[in-house]
Amino acid sequence: MDNNLTMDKLVALCKSRGFVFPGSEIYGGFANTWDFGPVGVELKNNIKRAWWKRFVQEDPLTYGVDAAILMNPTVWEASGHVASFGDPKMDCKKCKQRFRADTLVENHSKGLVSAEAMTNEELMQYIEKHHICCPHCGGFDWTPIRKFNPMFVTSRGTLEDEADKVYLRPETCQGEYVNFLNVQRTARAKVPFAIAQIGKSFRNEITPGNFLFRTIEFEQMELQMFCHENDSMNFYSNYKERALKFAEDLGLSADHLRFHDHDKLAHYAKAACDIQYLFPIGWQELNGIHHRGTWDLSRHQQYSGKSMLYLDPFTNEKFLPNVIEYSIGADRLTLAILCQAYQEEKLENGETRVVMHFHPAIAPYKVAILPLQKNLSDKAKEVYSLLSKEFMCDYDEAGSIGKRYRRQDEIGTPFAVTIDFDTLDDQTVTIRDRDSMEQIRLKIDDLIQYISSKIKFN
Numbered sequence: 001m002d003n004n005l006t007m008d009k010l011v012a013l014c015k016s017r018g019f020v021f022p023g024s025e026i027y028g029g030f031a032n033t034w035d036f037g038p039v040g041v042e043l044k045n046n047i048k049r050a051w052w053k054r055f056v057q058e059d060p061l062t063y064g065v066d067a068a069i070l071m072n073p074t075v076w077e078a079s080g081h082v083a084s085f086g087d088p089k090m091d092c093k094k095c096k097q098r099f100r101a102d103t104l105v106e107n108h109s110k111g112l113v114s115a116e117a118m119t120n121e122e123l124m125q126y127i128e129k130h131h132i133c134c135p136h137c138g139g140f141d142w143t144p145i146r147k148f149n150p151m152f153v154t155s156r157g158t159l160e161d162e163a164d165k166v167y168l169r170p171e172t173c174q175g176e177y178v179n180f181l182n183v184q185r186t187a188r189a190k191v192p193f194a195i196a197q198i199g200k201s202f203r204n205e206i207t208p209g210n211f212l213f214r215t216i217e218f219e220q221m222e223l224q225m226f227c228h229e230n231d232s233m234n235f236y237s238n239y240k241e242r243a244l245k246f247a248e249d250l251g252l253s254a255d256h257l258r259f260h261d262h263d264k265l266a267h268y269a270k271a272a273c274d275i276q277y278l279f280p281i282g283w284q285e286l287n288g289i290h291h292r293g294t295w296d297l298s299r300h301q302q303y304s305g306k307s308m309l310y311l312d313p314f315t316n317e318k319f320l321p322n323v324i325e326y327s328i329g330a331d332r333l334t335l336a337i338l339c340q341a342y343q344e345e346k347l348e349n350g351e352t353r354v355v356m357h358f359h360p361a362i363a364p365y366k367v368a369i370l371p372l373q374k375n376l377s378d379k380a381k382e383v384y385s386l387l388s389k390e391f392m393c394d395y396d397e398a399g400s401i402g403k404r405y406r407r408q409d410e411i412g413t414p415f416a417v418t419i420d421f422d423t424l425d426d427q428t429v430t431i432r433d434r435d436s437m438e439q440i441r442l443k444i445d446d447l448i449q450y451i452s453s454k455i456k457f458n
């Protein structure tokens, strides 16, 4: 990550280069919603694919699902969201701004205190003891803390009364719990096994902001490992390591990542940990790994009346599986990767180039095809049609070659193929490496193999 990077700089680059646009922009926008553009959608899809490959495709114990966003409202009673889920909000009496008390505490402690499981009284005590002032006006005149339920409510049918109330899911994991029996039966899955999904969640956040970090609509990549209590701590440690390795393999640097074990736990939880990333706004949660005990299955058993007990075919033991959850926001991870990739580099000629050093496997476009002059476009389009069968390619014939390279650097394209007049004679092209800026000459016939060998994600 570049030391000069600010969130404003990143937002500007994302907007100008087609990564991310403000939501509903032509109507003046819609606060804290963002639209992924042609470049950003490729990046985010590649990140989601990499997650699925690592945690579903390559893991024989994990099965995928894609559950409905709108669920039977009783699900949210069972999960505790209707009765007790709520963010602790407080208002500054001076400037009338609203804040989350737990976020104030976490930011004040630079991410070292986990405030998630603190009671309102504990939060208030901490805020008073450390004299945490309003981040907006600097005042110290708080209202009492109140719970605010961040679930978005809508209604089905034609009558908008209580009976028709439906919720937009605030987390994807309930879709995994409610399919525990279905997956077990149809996949003939034996405990331990996990269910994973990637999908949208919605939260009416009190303090959204910081670009993609906290939005009101976002995608989660979550998995729930159902296991015997005796194996649960092993799985918990194992997912902590795997989650960290995944983040590093995607290109997040080790010195920008750290574990943050929670000292205060929810009453049902046996252990909990975040992996934090050093964003330009400081250390913040990137993902969570939680040992949730038997809480989720026991609640669904109680509210649905369906037995969630598992009969072990080898030991004949009947038990309620424990759950280890690994949950990461696809948008938040995309933001971390954008921050990490950004680099301003001084060139020998005194100019500065901005480069997005994405791992080639997740780069939006793998290769750009650039005819040196417009009258070489027929040959260049031939090369485009060959390469685009294998890779996401960009094509650009407008402007000087230097400007076109800069543009590709800014969207993080690892390779640029230039078509020149020699290409017409000897069927060779120049291929330029984004990071080293070195250029070599290759036969068109060798391009696919060359590029494929360089963009692997293990």
Ligand code: ATP
Residues within 6 Å of the ligand: 116, 171, 203, 205, 212, 213, 214, 215, 216, 217, 218, 220, 285, 286, 287, 288, 327, 328, 329, 330, 331, 332, 333
């Ligand atoms: P926070 O304390 O930041 O609100 P959380 O602990 O409630 O987050 P979880 O419910 O554990 O978060 O969600 C799992 C992951 O989903 C988070 O680690 C984060 O990556 C992502 N996530 C949660 N809320 C948001 C949001 N509003 N916008 C973007 N990503 C989010």
